[in-house]
Amino acid sequence: MPELDLATLHEAIAAAIPDRECVVTPDRRLTWRQVTERSRRLAHVLHGHGLGRHERAVEPWESQHDHVALYLHNGPEYLEGLLGAHKARVAPFNVNYRYVDDELAQLFADARPGAIVFHACFAAAIERVVRRLGITPLLLQVADSSGERLLDGALDYEAALAAASTEPLDVRPDAGDLHILYTGGTTGLPKGVLWRIGDLMVGPLGLTRRDGTAIDDLTEAVARAERGAHRVLIGPPLMHGAGTWSALGGWCGGACVVFPERVDGMDAADLMATAERERVTRMPMVGDAFARPIVEVLERGSYDLSTLRTMLNSAAAISPDVKRRLMERLPTTRIVDVLGSSESGFAVTRSGSADRPFAPAPGAAVLSADRTRRLAPGEDELGWLAKGGGRVPLGYLNDPDKTASTFITVDGERLVVAGDRARLLADGTVEVHGREATTINTGGEKVFAEEVEGVLRDLPGVADALVVGRPSERWGTEIVAVLRLAPGAEAGGEAGSEADEAGGEADEAGGETSDERLREGCAVHLARYKIPKAFVRTGEGLRLPNGKADYAAARALVDGL
Template structure:
């Protein structure tokens, strides 16, 4: 197991910032405003609740895929309680993990069977499914139910969250000392198989994806330096993407690590662009994470509708999906004081490459990013004309919970460096920039040629009248697999938007002939999951009927 460098932990840093700026706003949602001191106290109380029920850390792990902690499941919509759950767990040395709130009983039971939660923090609206699934677990977990206005009664045996906090001490836990080596578990979305629990040391997570670093990229490991940086900060970060996925959690916790206030839009069970933009204006937010066109297009429509200004907004941080070039250009026209930063990474790697501005050019690698050869045995040099694999070294996870085989396959040693290879294909160009071709899982082999779905999708989304596009493979007698594009087009009537000939002509200006879709399916439905990522399962079902 790698030897970690000196680092900070989330619980200690948050307490120190709260002591330095106790009355500054820490989290805002609707009419609720909690200061740093208030959040620090509430999370101490939650740590006491967990500790009183026997949860904590039990020795040390013998292997990188093992967790010595008890686990807290977070089955919540966005809101202050989600962040309190993350922070309170770390104060009790309990490992928190995310739960996709769209899961039905069997999916939830599979996830809990893998993660083995000793406690579940959930919104009241999920009480019926929690009551059913909890009966299927080997050991009954502690249930903490958060009121959400649904009026759903407590699940059998559950504790009301606010009542439990009110009855717990507000002091720090005696004899419990959070450590940078404590685990934070991030479950993948399951787009390439069953969800996998990625085991991050919280110290690595902070100096990696959470951005606890200086401007030159070197990590901040001194508590006084981190607190002074937070004391000077005045950022306000509006988090619209779900915290149940890595990008949302990293945006929120990264904001806290820098002393920023986290703001949530009023609606948290789905995207409401009008609400999002109005909240950004009212709360004078300075940074907003988005997820591709699924967020960018509705935000742009609200800005072009007029009546709302965002003069404080400086950064739109885009991850997990692409924003079309035209949408970027129009956003920057409406927000001339802001910048758009594209970041690409994964649950296993954090951010690996970045790109700024409206152009869809190559990415700039982070200092720890690597491009490996196709056989994954060596590091490529700039200009080698080989399609390889995007990888990352430095602050990376330990492995996958309970899975030594996948841990060994994904976390490898290449040229003396421990690296993670999450599955993105890439080419290292002569000037040191990186041309990203997309996930191997979305690569389509048609007639002996490999086609990267994301490349074709990018072209289609930039064609007039196309609002969104996903590209999938469909069985074909002639090609083995043929390419099918599933489109959401502008207009409300059948026949609106470009016809097939116009789409093929538009593709032909940018793509080789074998990459042009053989068929086009159209839908009025969104092609995105709640986190903005592509819903390839729905696209494949539509393509099969086209």
């Protein structure tokens, strides 16, 4: 039986539930029929400008499609862009709206967009970068509150849609059509992950039965959507996988996607008010960057969130104490941690407040340190978390070398190894130690930054923490912690103060977050070599817009000492 694709499934669901709400914002409520008509119009605009899929033989790191860039804040236009692109057989890709010109130029030079859909507030950046690269993509400008004029040569998004047909486009989308997800680039240049839309739907978007088998029958998928009554609140930006996968996964199950009022950052009070008003049932989060402010808002006020069944956390950890407080305030809500990547989807999961090992998702494996074999449960070897099962991307756009090193074959099965170190315990659960890119070798000992960060974030007075390495004559590399203190916390010493190995000379003035107190708190949970040699304090945020760790900013602070 043929696989399903997003465009075909959305059309079929819309035919079954045309008047049910599909997208809700504070000032707009769109039904499935309306979203279908608008996405058809956009598909006609793209197709009418010669964009689509061009059949030719390609390697796993190449694309047969024209590409459309989505340079947008959260909102209906982003989802219409994804859906309309697939209806025209154009491959959509995400653009980080925090990028400066050099980063945008690098991204567009790699992705080669045939069209760019962008909010008006980004018009000046688009103009500069397009001129710099000498490219002439179709430009579709979405009006916003910035008041920016329509860019020369651009089409007004709403006017372009209004002039297009609402009839289905005379092209046939396919499960093999590409959906491109650029990584965040937190540990290097962003890479375009090439997902077949059919694999994306069965993998990260969750189009599966309870036994984990793929739903490949359109009638069955539509019946499932008709029964669905979820309302999914999207706080994370759609420019990253956590937001996009939650929204599209909701659509695959017939859910309504709900957006809060603020779309250019995280506002916990706005999120909770929206969750209450719209009676949402599911909500994605991104670690402590979301969970901490949410629990603080819940502890200060009263919200009726009785319909909220699931909070799905990914991309960053929630500290155990924060999770405990969250569960106290939301006793009927299930908190699920999922760990994966843009390349693997969700590899392991766990529920509840305990900081315990993860259960492997279907297709997950732990490979040996040399990546040549699967580890058996209980083998005491620190290996690599991998994902297989047939539902993995094809490769990285334009990068045969990284494709070959990340997507490997073991015992005849194609697996993706995204870079997380892990150990397979005797009971079959997985102990995850973090990304190899954030592993610090200090004095011959390997230290996983995320382990130290988790301990630091649970210490009194610490709102957030990142751990990086810096050169050391004595240790080769020494561990440095960059901290954002909680409001009212006393450092008891100067920002950036440093400690010697014994940990007794710096910052003896007291205070709950003095160097001495921090070292004492770490010593309860960490071996001596894992305790930071220095602490840097900052009032700036340590997270990217998607809630992931901003290691580049942390390293810049350390390098500036």
